[in-house]
Amino acid sequence: MGDALHAAPDHGPKKRSPVSTTLILFIVLAVMVAAFSVLSRDFSSFLNISTMLTNISFSGIVAGALTLVMITGGLDISVGGNIALTSCLVAYLYNLPHPVPGWALVPIALALGAPIGTFNGLFITRLDLNPIITTLGTMAVTRGLGYVLTKSRSILIMEDVTGFIGRTVIPGIQIPIPLVLFLLVFIALFWLLARSKFGRKVYCIGANQAAARASGIRVKRVKFLLYLMSGVAASLSGLILTGQTAVGMPQQADGMELDVITAVLLGGTALSGGKGTIMGTLAGVLILGVLYNGFTMIGFRYVHIRVFQGILLILIVALYEMREKKRF
Amino acid sequence: MDQPLLEMRGISKQFPGVQALSDVSIDLGAGEVLGLVGENGAGKSTLIKILAGDYRADQGDILIDGRKVSFQSPSDAAGKGIRFIYQELITLDTLTVTENLFVGHLPRRRWSGMIDWRAAHDQARDVLRGMKIDIDPRTVVGDLSVHQKQVLEIAKAVNKKATILVMDEPTAALGEEDTRSLFTIIRGLAGQGVGVIHISHRLKEVFEITDRVTVLRDGRKIDTVKTADATMTQLISLMVGRKLEEFYPKRSIPPGETLMEVRDLTVNGILDHVSFTLRRGEIVGLFGLLGSGRMNLLRALYGLDSVDGGSILIDGTPCVMGAPSAALGSGIGYMPIDRKLEGLALPLSVSANITMAHIDHIGSGPVLNRKLEQEKVERWVKDVSIRTPAITTEVNSLSGGNQQKIVLAKLLETGSRVFLMNEPTRGIDVGSKVDIYQMMEMLCEKGAGIVMVSSELPEMLSMADRILVIAKGRLTAEFARHEATQEKLLQAAAQ
Helix, strand or coil: CCCCHHHCCCCCCCCCCCCHHHHHHHHHHHHHHHHHHHCCCCCHHHHHHHHHHHHHHHHHHHHHHHHHHCCCCCCCCCCCHHHHHHHHHHHHHCCCCCCCHHHHHHHHHHHHHHHHHHHHHHHHHHHCHHHHHHHHHHHHHHHHHHHHHHHCCHHHCCCCCHHHHHCCEECCCCEEEEHHHHHHHHHHHHHHHHEHHHHHHHHHHCHHHHHHHHCCCCHHHHHHHHHHHHHHHHHHHHHHHHHHCCEEEECCCCCHHHHHHHHHHCCCCCCCCCCCHHHHEEEEEHHHHHHHHHHHCCCCCHHHHHHHHHHHHHHHHHHHHHHHHHCC | CCCCEEEEEEEEEECCCCCEEEEEEEECCCEEEEEEECCCCHHHHHHHHHHHCCCCCCCCEEEECCCCECCCCCHHHHCEEEEEECCCCCCCCCEEHHHHHHCCCCCCCCCCCEEEEEEEEHHHHHHHHCCCCCCCCCCEEHHCCHHHHHHHHHHHHCCCCCCCCEEEECCCCCCCHHHHHHHHHHHHHHHCCECCCCCCCCCHHHHHCCCCCEEECCCEEEEEEEHHHHCHHHHHHHHCCCCCCCCCCCCCCCCEEEEEEEEEEECCCCCEEEEEEEECCCCEECCCCCCCCCCHHHHHCCCCCCCCEEEECCEEEEECHHHHHHHHHEEEECCCHHHHHCCCCCCCHHHHHHCCCHHHHHHCEEEEHHHHHHHHHHHHHHHCCCCCCCCCHHHHHHCHHHHHHHHHHHHHHHHCCEEEEECCCCCCCCHHHHHHHHHHHHHCCCCCCCECCCCCCHHHHCCCCCCEEEEEEEEEEEEEEHHHHHHHHHHHHHH
């Protein structure tokens, strides 16, 4: 185990790596921010930083919840479909002949993630199905339902019902609401993972599921709750996205799973489980967000960045793998 | 004696920290059945794995028909006509008997190169008939019984022109009748000049089928005797041979009242109405051979394996069964046989491991009280004398003995009253063993009860107040410590 992420007092320092991975990541982040600020005058403008952080919040919330899932050795790739379906559902309900009132849309949207997460969790824990395949199925189902619900069109949300969540800034300090939500979610997840009994169980399961079970940890229950959490986090994200774009469309958040998985892996969570921290994932989503935004600002197009991101994902995994083996 | 078919001369093999074999020589003649016996860990498997080309010997030679051979890999051994039948069968369960029999060289039609199924099934039928085996070649192997699969493996081996057949515990999963028909087949093969090495714990069978027996103990060859001249007692004393070591604590706690009562515990096909009691301050040893169900019993008691019937009472109160969390809740703790598999989360710290089975009790509410955890862990590290640089050290980097003590500390931290210990001192150094024995003694002083499985007879005889013998899933005998001897135990278990 070549990184120092577990160097948090409760998981033991790794004498092999004197510098923590999270620290390295934050240094990389600082260097990137500095570089982009020099390369593009607009990068460091208030408007751009605000937009960037709002975008980061949107995928960050999902990545945060996914971190816990991945520490247990699981995966949830249904998040993109989940988000799309949330946005479609909100738009659909709002455009019914007797529209669902705006105040009710928020809890309804949030509640959508629960059955999706429950579905994933039940199949993965009770039937012991492969999480990638299960959530791949859910991904297709949710996105497909989005198309069904909207008849493959984009449905506009004319009045500002969800815009409060997606587009408002806290007056005075000018902090966008999504960023506030993102920070709250991360503080909660940090506490859960690093300070609670539940978090310790998550690590135990990831490090050795059989030993966790033999130690009386209710492995299935813990994992189920994590998939549930991932589902709810995705629909919260979906709500933010709907607010930002004021439209419900089934193509929303296309390829989202790639973004969040890249961020979580970049943050030092091991695909094999047992390792990872919320601070690492925070660094991961910030780096990825800055990268996207920065490259856009200096003139790259989305499609180019996409290619680069795919390569980056493989590079990250390769680097961590090498670090693991050679212990550098 | 003529030129032997197979000779293994002066074989030595060392693993890190263990001399698995030292200077072992065996020989096998054509048409002979040689028994290979010894306690668990005597070196039988290592010897066979060297013959199979799975391991390379550090020293010594293998000669076939008087010619020195060198096996670099399992296929080399196969090339010399040596076939192995292991306890765990390697049949292709989704294919038919015919396909299994001719795997890789099914007969083909001349022009098209397609498989000639009719010819294949006919040939298969001939092979099976030749060995007096009654199986339809079109059957899917997954539908066969264990015995039929075993017979199929033998047929496969023979069909590929075996000259030497090595069978490792072939009867472990077989009933009386199937064993008998297997022996008929073995005798038939020996009659055709095949040399057979038969490894078994069941001494009765060894007497039935072998011509000579080689006894191994602690990696050395003790003797080779003619089966006809040997007696069961003689063989057992050759296998056991050593004196009780002196490092066991002097056990002197009189057991108190009944702590746990197990009634008719049944796991279909594995455990058959097992009932026994455990008293306060008592250590009950479970003795049985490989596959007897001794480990399944511990796993079933702890809820790691599902149970088909029976009940457990602690202090007269029935326990919820079926999950480790429930067992822990009733005061039953478990020490797994393989600490790396079910005991430890290796990448996590000493702290995290010691509190793993008791997390819900470290602090109130949902918060993990890290200060309390630190205090508890530091106390255990001292009490169980775990040698570690810090309690935050990764368990991965510690020695086997210290890892085992962490498993013990984890068990003690649960505050259980009944401790199920599966090979508590397996593969650790003598010093750590003594520490663990002393902790067991201390637990008994405090009124806990221990059920222990151990393959080390001296350990069993010195630590257990009572020894229950289990064979084929049933308790077959019970001995108090003063009346148990290694011979008696082996005899009761080898039925």
